[in-house]
Amino acid sequence: MSDIEALRKQIDGIDAQIVRLLDERAAVAKRIGDWKRDRGQPAFDGGRQRELLDNLASHSSGAFPIEGLRNVFTEIMSACRNMEEATKICYLGPEATFTHQAAVDEFGASGDFIACQSIPDIFDWVEKGRAHYGVAPIENSTGGVVYATLDRFMQSPLIITAERSAPIELHLMANCAMSDIRVVYSHPQPFSQCRDWLQLHLPKARLEEVSSTVRGAELAAQEPGAAAIAGEMAAKKLKLHILQRGIQDVSDNFTRFWIISRDSAHATGDDKTSILFFIKHRPGALYDILRHMAECGINLTKIESRPSRRARWEYAFFVDLLGHQEDENVKTALARLDDACEQIRILGSYPRDRNS
Incomplete structure (x- = not known):
């Protein structure tokens, strides 16, 4: 037997062990799924998944790439979770958007993914029980806040159960040469994130805003002299050539997504809490709220105001803070805010994504 044949035989034996262990894991996972279902608990637990992936990474010697290890086990958990009933996840479509x-990336490929036409549609699907979870963009590190997501929370009873921050690589794609491009299609967010590059390299091209990056790619695939700004997933789906990679003006370009559902997430020790409140109309009201937070040692990571839609010139405030609503200092701060605010609602406590 040659050296390569011996090594291949060794690989075959290892793979057979992996398959046996996966079968064993699936059997235990099914028992856990039955236990959760009998008690009305959700199949997906973002906090538990994050803890498990971190724990697995800590056990690795590094011979197998850590990111690959996380991806493999995300898919293993996805397949186990969906053995009996597929988890339904709706997202801002069409297919192949960021x-x-x-x-x-969050749920694994074994879920039942449903493309929605708008952010309000995502909320509607989950609120009506037609989907277990929704995934909606909340902000981009370059382009700013996605207000449609914030605004929908003013009427929705849904809860943020996880967050995910993903690097956004924007590519120029077409089926023609760059010199032949006369129009570029994309969503408004990518245009805002690639403004300088477009001005420098395609100053004469017409920029046409469309409903999604994938819609832009569809138009680029159909029209001579048309290009699109989108992600690699869209280029593969529409069979477009990537003419220039990574054209975003800021290389460290991330979008944060909220995973929304009707179920809350348990504390992990590294969490965020999002709240919505309306302040009382008196001098120093907002200052008092921020003072309460500071006195309780609360680190605010974001504060945003939006028209309340209840009365003219009345505003709602959205705040992200570090900590879980069950943490003592967060509990104390929220109790003080309850007295200082006209209305307050906890949108959710969830595992913090370290990239956010």
């Missing part, structure tokens, strides 16, 4: 990619 939100679709974020949903697959």
Whole structure:
């Protein structure tokens, strides 16, 4: 037997062991799924998944790439979770958008993914029980806040159960040469994130905003002299050539997504909490709220105001803070805010994505 044949035989034996262990894991996972279902608990637990992936990474010697290890076990958990009933996840479509990619990265490819036409549609699907989870963009590190997601929370009873921050690589794609491009299609967000590059390299091209990056890629695939700005998933789906990779003006370009559901997430020790509140109309009201937070040692990572839609010139405030709503200092701060605010709602406590 040659050296390569011996090594291949060794690989075959290892693979057979892996398959036996996967079968054993699936049997235990099924028992856990039955236990959860009998008690009305959700099949997916973002906090538990994050803890498990971190724990697995800590056990690795590094011979197998850590990111690959996380991807492999995300898919293993996805397959086990969906053995009996597929988890339904709706996202901002169409297929191959960045939100679709974020949903697959979070839940694994074994879920039942449903493309929605708008962010309100995502909320509607989950609120009506037609989907277990929704994935919606909340902000981009370059382009800013996605207000449609914030605004929908003013009427929705849904809860943020996880967050995911994903790097956004924007590519120029077409089936023609760059010199022949006369129009570029994309969503408004990518245009805002690639403004300088477009001005420098395609100053004469017409920029046409469309409903999604994938819609832009569809148009680029159909029209002579048309290009699109989108992700690699869209280029593969529409069979477009990537003419220039990574054209975003800021290389460290991330989008944060919220995973929404009707179920809350348990504390992991490394969490975020998002709240919505309306302040009382008196001098220093907002200052008092921020003072309460500071006195309780709360680190605010974001504060945003939006028109309340209840009365003219009245605003709702959205705040992200570090900690879980069950942490003592967060509990104390929220109790003080309850007295200081006209109305307050906890949108959810969830595992913090370290890239956010």
